[in-house]
Amino acid sequence: MWALRRTSIRLTLRNQALNRASCVKLIPNTFAEEEYEDAVPHHGRFLSTGHAFHRINQKFTVSSRQLSSQADSSSKKEDDDEDIDDNDGVEIEDHLTEPDSDGGDDDDGGKIHDELDLSDTESDPAEEEKTSRRAKSRSELFKAILSAPGLSVDSALNKWVEKGKELTRQDITLALINLRKRKMYGRALQVLDWLESNKKLEFTEKEYASKLDLIAKMRGLQKAEQYLTHVPDSFKGELLYRTLLANYASLNNLGKTEATFNKMRELGFPISPFACNQLLILYKKIDKKKIADVLLMMEKENVKPSPFTYKILIDVKGLSNDMEGMSQIVETMKAEGVELDHQTQAALARHYASAGLTEKTEAILKEIEGENLKENMWVCPTLLRLYAILGRADDVERIWKVCESKPRVEDCLAAVEAWGRLKKIEEAEAVFEMMSNKWKLTAKNYSVLLKIYVRHKMLIKGKDLIKKMGDSGCVIGPLTWDAVVSLYVQAGEVEKADAVLQKALQQGKMKPMFNTYMTIMEQYARRGDVHNAEKIFYRLRQANYASRITPFHALAQAYKNAKLPAYGIRERMKADNIFPNKALAHQLAQLDPFKKTPVSDLLD
Template sequence: MWALRRASAKSIKVQGLRSRTVHTCDALDSASGYVKAKLGNSKGPEFTHVRWSTFERFYRTVQIPARFSLGSCSLSSQSGARSGGEEEDNLEDGFSELETSEISETLKDSHLASDNELLSEPELSDDNDDVEEEASENELISGTETDVTERISQEKRFPSALFKAIMDDPTQSVNHALDKFMADGMDLNRSEISHAMLNLRKRRMYMKALQLLEWLESNKRLDFVERDYASRVDLIAKVRGLQKAESYMDSIPKSCSGEVVYRTFLANCVAANNVRKAEEVFNKMKDLDFPATAFACNQLLLLYKRIDKKKIADVLLFMEKENVRPSPFTYKILIDTKGQSNDIAGMDQIVDTMKAEGVEPDFRTQAILARHYAAGGLKEKAGAVLKDMEGGNLKSNRGVCRFLLPLYADLGNADEVGRIWNICESKPTLGECLAAVEAWGKLKKIEEAEDVFERMLKTWKKLSSRHYSVMLKVYTNHKMLSKGKDLVKKMGDSGCHIGPLTWDALVKLYVEAGEVEKADVILQKAVQHNQGKPLFSSYMAIMEKYAKRADVHNAEKMFHRMRQAGYVSRARPYQTLLEAYMNAKAPAYGIRERMKADNIFPNKSLAAQLAQVDAFRKTAVSDLLD
């Protein structure tokens, strides 16, 4: 941790700090790097208990909320909890490539399958490393990482009879399937249950997994331990929401309500972007004297990376206070944050520190670096990282191919994409096919993308909505409305479950084609049918189009529907709503009070928008008339 802060301090000297103004990456520099000048007496009562001699520049440039107490080692969401504006612009669906690739620590699926989305079709990748990651930390709470790896290996040789019974039951009722399973005299041991749970989670069939646990608990067929309770908390949060999960936690015996249960709930709060609840759970864990862990701190880092990057400093200070050693994922978060802020020098400093601490970047970390290098126009550096990822023999290092394909496409290098695909083409995995479709789409080679997708349709009997959505996104990006419609019809004919990912692609397809009203109807029907919770980006795509049209009525309607879906306390919808009022040259009565009620505190750009739509704004002309 000390070395990490020292390394990042160098980028402060290079960039400098503006007086009283700190960019996001500067705040991270100050928080994650040790300043060599020593601190005298701390300024301000909230800092009098801090004894470190390394934060003078940080304290003088970044205002840490007074309620954040290093002495009590707690976090609190107060004024300034939202940075708003530009930092929210990158949120889109709330997850970056970093977050979606690290399933084990971020619980990505709880965002994609949140609240009501109960996916019923297989969503399998035949890449075992994904499964192991998904199961290793929180996705499969009921066993250790070693146990999970062994069960995955066993699963290939001995398919789960319990899982087969659940899937083949003609009534599609888990309770009926379990009753029949027992009536047939089958053995219901923990190993069999674990195999079934693993298969259900792999397919994101969270409702069935939850019903399995509920049946086991109610029928006393399994002696529940802490990880079983934690697994149920996780599933309840995914299926029924955080409030129901928290209520269930109150019923867990105290002997089984430990750190694993709370960290599981914390991860789901973070996945839902619920800042207040996440901080509340984190503080509760401290009150219960649970040890401070890198996992819990990483969850907060991940949350603040999406919502308020300036508060990353608070977590790093806490980690130093509690002597929490950064994990490899901690470095990934900081690297990605630097990259998002376009601070390439700072990103490189963190990588150097990471290596100095004996942590070598894995290919996921390298993929993050290459993506940010490419976005920053540093194609040579990105290419060098990709060559390093390949290693000496790509045929024996096939696991990186699905990362290399879209990254080479980001560089516009069609020859390299073709070379990588030629290595995979003889016997590609599903993940490699999806990556190839995405890569060819980025390169505007639609026919090549379609050829790979057709091969997927022939090779795998039933593709999921997630797999179709990759091809649908290609059509969306190139405004190919007719082909997009045909693909959605093909999805329906195949019996594929159409969920939020498909709606998102479909909504954007119609929006890009200029048919925003049709996109609005599609989204409204999806909600009415109660088939899941649409993504944040789906609402925003429509709302932004209404704002550009100066259609205040429909922009307000979309804003209200977003609130109903649970997307509240974000600056970006308010920015878009204000844009609608500005374009319509209409005053926005009560907008400041609405923002205050949602705990949104305007930054400079948002404040400028508010001034323009203020119904009681004074101008030189209005003063004369008055």
Template sequence: MYGRALQLSEWLEMKKQLDFVERDYASRLDLIAKVRGLQKAEDYIQTIPKAFRGELLLLYKRLDKKKIADVLLLMEKENVKLSPFTYRILIDTKGLCNDIAGMDQIVETMKAEGLELDILTQSILAKHYVSAGLAEKAEEVLKMMEGDNIKENRWGCRFLLPLYAELGKADEVERIWKVCESNPRFEECMAAIEAWGKVGQIEKSEAAFDGQLATSKKLPAKCYTKLLKVYSDHKMVQKGKDLVKRMDDNGLKIGPLTWDALVKLYVEAGELEKADSILQKACQQKESKPLFASFMAVMEQYAKRAYKNGKAPAYGIRERMKADNIFPNRYLAAQLAQVDAFRRTAVSDLLD
């Protein structure tokens, strides 16, 4: 699907069907990195107008954060002014690295340059404050996002719902949801399913899902997957099974995101063999392959089980991945090494 999306993007530009802006270049760059690799993505940067060169930051934020400083120096050398989009990437990168002080410094720089934080950037800022345990700072940002009248700033509800849920504030989730409950937009409904699940009110997650189902002839698979993740987080295996059956009955395609939610559902429920079985079947699909996260979820449990059971090895995962042309990243490779029965060590070399 990434390949098709890239072809569509290239066709739109070639036929001049779309005037590319920052967001479009960022999307194209991301697709090239996924389909053709990092080097091709770096080559593509040279064809982007200088005013939009900040998109290279997006690439390195995902693949190699160490190169971000080099990109900033290059932008300074070429007199490329940082845009709100570029600042958003930098704020997110600092947050992902748990550098809250650095993140705050970037925000102050934006303000000094007369740039306002849009609601998406504010949501990223709040998310990282929550992750860092800075609840008060997160709430300050959330109140800024709401403004004087949340009904007039309704577009922010989709961001506010899961963020208040992360803070464990069910009352605030209820208050924000009431703004849009009578006529929810799709993204608001998705956010409500996630938020109610995070605060442990599964019935309200289901009600949000059913409400959306009642207004749509056919919901997309990602809406089912969102509820499936709620069931996974709460180890509700039977409800998860029933939901997947509903997906199948409604003719929806079961893809990588659904497989991932299913795998994690069984992992969380302690049914590792069933999770592994689903992963094997997913690997046999021709159209798409499982997510790395699915392999990691299974491997982490095998690693824990191996430790508990005298480090008994788990066979076959590496071979299945090779057969499907799926190559582990550094983290997953480390997980594989923990349960590799044939790995070479200094001691094994001595004993051979």
């Protein structure tokens, strides 16, 4: 643990911070990200120096037994995951559709992503592989659930019982594993609802935790919190609170995540690597200054970092363009005897490629590929995406030819992404056409090609693809709406994009993504169209996307471009418990109709 702390902190943490850490006090703060960037030397490292810590407005002191922060999710900095909120996950449009493939290639056991899988669960690799092998074989119960219409899981289970078939815990577990693997959370939740209401399974903490997780994903965290109150006290153990913690962290809810962590400590649960990793995942997104505090707490409490911990830290360093720090974490992993799996290697390669370190990237890619790619086919998606990042069309073609004889859905999707990145649209379309002829595709599959059309401003092709989606029976949901809105905006047809959003709202089944609203609002802001910018702002509040700072930025920009005074924006922010960061404070100062100037002072 000391080696990890030395690697992750020594480069940037000086005497004041270390003295502060001697009693393991985590001192969160609410000053703006822009101010943080000004406070630290611009050498790409993610933790502040002692000088920067000295500049922090230290309003909050946290003991070694507690995390706290005045700032909650309402005052967080926007990031790429902002569009996920309660039951807004983009997977919702696929919850009640067919799996992503014909079933032959959907196991995750050998699949490696070229991005860090900072998900809400983690497990021992050996146990994960064992579970994956079990999940490969579809049980009869799972087939019965899968064949039922989306909202008729109850009837399928009733028929199962009427036929006198047995419902064993093993069959139920296997069915739920398969449903979760396909992200068919709606069906999985229906199964657990039916089992609980019909008393067909004696729930343990594991079942309660699973249902809590599914409720959070499908119905939102407020409903999950309500469900927690109905769980018998004897089953309210660490697993249940870990599940709640992970869901809060996945939605970037700083206040709730920290409060749940505090609650777990008050209840006497030991600090686990899993719980610490959830904090690291959250702070990686919205407050990197706190990462040092978590690592120091882990050392103080003798919490050994898991391989997942190292993955998070590697990603943090990579995203901060700190290649030296990232390499040192890798050395620490090796010194601690932690092997680099292909997922971690892929993350390293991606960050090296982004930093322009081609030789290092190629060395990792050769290591991933191995001597015989045909015996190691499951790494093909990783290789396709990474070679595309390097701009190596020849290598993408070479890897694809290996896959082409017996492709999996994941191979095809990666090839479509790779050709799209290389601006070879025809090749991407050819692979996608082969996919659509071979498998029944979901909306999420279509979105891969749709994103390419959006990126290259191909409005007509995008509209044709969406029509094909509808004709094939795909559920049109948040991902598709977002793509259509982007296509119209890029074509300069903001009003049509607005109309698409309005139609999506009228359907009422699913909630548009946060980014979809912002794409339109930012266009109105550029025009100085205050009326329509305020209209989108109101819709954001109706969709429960309030308490975010980005819409206020756009709103202030609309008033500025319209050359109108922005009365009351500060008061509106205060009502939402949002504090302006440096950039927004500057915007608001320019819009203040009562601001003093040298001329106004003379006239006064």
